[in-house]
Amino acid sequence: MELAKIDKLVCSWMQRAREIILTGMQCTLTVTTKTSRNDLVTNMDRQVEQFYHQQIKEAFPASVILGEEAKHHPARVPEQGMLWVVDPIDGTMNFVRQQTDFATMIALFINGQLVRGYILDVPRNELFWGGPGEAVHRNKQQLASPANVALKDGLVQVSNRFILNDYAHSKAIINASSGLRVFGSAGISFIHLLTGRCVLYMAKLKPWDFLPGVALAMGADLQVGVLANRPTKLEATSLAVTTPAAWPEIQQIMDGE
């Protein structure tokens, strides 16, 4: 199947997932914790992941699927065929506590190559899709690449854990910028980069958290800096995604120069 047809299909799945989530929000959520008291999962995460699983297996039966809520995770990107990376609800804490600033996300590898990212901001109904060699779209509208803004003129997004431990000299990076913003969802943070509202997003993220955004960032001519680990190994990775103009300055600060 051509990629353009896949795009259409995936966008239609995500719109249906959005309806499932919005309907589910009218009912009482079942919230449980996973690895820690602030790592939440709801019945909606599981239901939406199952929905994506069914759609993918029906349309592309030979696919491998890496889902946030699945019990077994493939360890590597397969060299042949399709790998789907699914995050049914990104920003579950916001979903539960704020009912805003959360997303549903999918990334697609074909024959070992990351080709597409899809992030749907559920409350605002804005679906960002694209990838390496395919400009980013917001719903049906093609977006220009974000302005190539320097660090001092841009807002930066840094995760809780990086700030509190001053990882990668994050305090100095914040001080050199226009200011800090923290939204609590990787998908929403990537959207702020794609729309030019921020110049940096820096965090340690799971594959389902960063792969959709990384595919889109590549389509938007942003710089994807990997701070640790190897992203082909489908494991948690520390990333700094920035405008090309901000990246050399951020690297200098990280190197302590």
Add this chain to the structure above:
Amino acid sequence: MELAKIDKLVCSWMQRAREIILTGMQCTLTVTTKTSRNDLVTNMDRQVEQFYHQQIKEAFPASVILGEEAKHHPARVPEQGMLWVVDPIDGTMNFVRQQTDFATMIALFINGQLVRGYILDVPRNELFWGGPGEAVHRNKQQLASPANVALKDGLVQVSNRFILNDYAHSKAIINASSGLRVFGSAGISFIHLLTGRCVLYMAKLKPWDFLPGVALAMGADLQVGVLANRPTKLEATSLAVTTPAAWPEIQQIMDGE
């Protein structure tokens, strides 16, 4: 004039201010810095402040006005008559860089008492108004007081400067919570408290930044903790505004116990 009539009048001014801002956003903004490179002011801030000034002087000629962009500021709350505190655009950095998450705000003192706060989220067109003894409204709908959530079960909002300098043990407070969020606008941060999306907002703020939100917080049965300075003295003040349930725990952490 009765307070109910004043509410109606002020809400109509703010709707007109919103139209001025949205129209101005279609044109090129003139952006200049004030006290530092990250303290911005635009032609729209000045134009909207002037608009409020005219409306207030026409309706209530004996009023004293404290405006963010005015050259002369009254030092104290007058014991008699009306004091209007005006923030034409709160979150000017977001206004310039993000075109979202900014507000226009007004607070009103009568005979030395803070009686009303008004915060209009301009892009979302949600106007929050109320004060001590008057329940908070969102547009025409009266809001219930936010759920009285404990610190561990809530998201916290802490300013850049508090986090980076660990003022008031803010790192320990963040670690004891569900997570950190930073939106970069006092008005938007107060709205997140009023709607129960967050349990704390902690920052050092100018009078025009905190007085509208403090009036609303009092109407919503939230706890307003003053960490330093005296708010009647119309000067920058460090505040922690929280749910009543979270406040004792936050105080304990601040006291280093």
